[in-house]
Amino acid sequence: xxxxxxxxxxxxxxxxxxxxxxxxxxxxxxxxxxxxxxxxxxxxxxxxxxxxxxxxxxxxxxxxxxxxxxxxxxxxxxxxxxxxxxxxxxxxxxxxxxxxxxxxxxxxxxxxxxxxxxxxxxxxxxxxxxxxxxxxxxxxxxxxxxxxxxxxxxxxxxxxxxxxxxxxxxxxxxxxxxxxxxxxxxxxxxxxxxxxxxxxxxxxxxx
DNA sequence: TTGACGCAGCCAGATTCCCG
DNA sequence: CGGGAATCTGGCTGCGTCAA
Numbered sequence: 001x002x003x004x005x006x007x008x009x010x011x012x013x014x015x016x017x018x019x020x021x022x023x024x025x026x027x028x029x030x031x032x033x034x035x036x037x038x039x040x041x042x043x044x045x046x047x048x049x050x051x052x053x054x055x056x057x058x059x060x061x062x063x064x065x066x067x068x069x070x071x072x073x074x075x076x077x078x079x080x081x082x083x084x085x086x087x088x089x090x091x092x093x094x095x096x097x098x099x100x101x102x103x104x105x106x107x108x109x110x111x112x113x114x115x116x117x118x119x120x121x122x123x124x125x126x127x128x129x130x131x132x133x134x135x136x137x138x139x140x141x142x143x144x145x146x147x148x149x150x151x152x153x154x155x156x157x158x159x160x161x162x163x164x165x166x167x168x169x170x171x172x173x174x175x176x177x178x179x180x181x182x183x184x185x186x187x188x189x190x191x192x193x194x195x196x197x198x199x200x201x202x203x204x205x206x207x
Numbered sequence: 208t209t210g211a212c213g214c215a216g217c218c219a220g221a222t223t224c225c226c227g
Numbered sequence: 228c229g230g231g232a233a234t235c236t237g238g239c240t241g242c243g244t245c246a247a
Contacts, residue, residue, distance in 0.1 A: 056215060076235090132233050155235070158217090210247090217240085224233070 038166045038188050049170050058087040058161045064105060066176040071111035073180045077162045078171045079105050079112040085161050090142040093120045101138070103160050131156025
């Protein structure tokens, strides 16, 4: 998650020394359009991204298609029908294992359906109306078999990769994305100055 | 070679929303 | 109105890059 401290955050006075009481946070309900630098994305001759594509720990299998209907986008995220990624996470069967989860967004008629299938339980498919709902089932179960008592709080869109700037950028490029009413358009600069682990996005090796 | 730096991934908790 | 679900923010940690 790119962290951009907002005005009024830490460093802007902050709590008095010795005070550990956190100030009440107000929900940032407005999304502002701004520019982000993202790694260069490998593309074919027509300019389409080469899939599958490794983005961080995730692999984008398909970007799907932008659906103009309501509920298929918010001001922060677009939920393309047919979008598919894989990612590694804790197994819900073996406490010592990690498995690959296949995340898909399907057309549920009146809204998107978020489907997750794990490699160790391919017959058990989790489907929910929200990304958070689907992933919270996994996280709760993974924590349960490990006897971990932490909350099942999880950012679903984050786990689906929809919060990744690179993936956001690719989804924004899909036909129709520029005509979504509620979505707040972000400006991405490909090949911008980036350090760290994921300075380059590489095509995933075919299985 | 190594330490500083920057970023992604993940988690905890706060806030908001929604339904009974 | 209350409780649970959904969503978002802030911070910690680990790892890769780069310069000294």
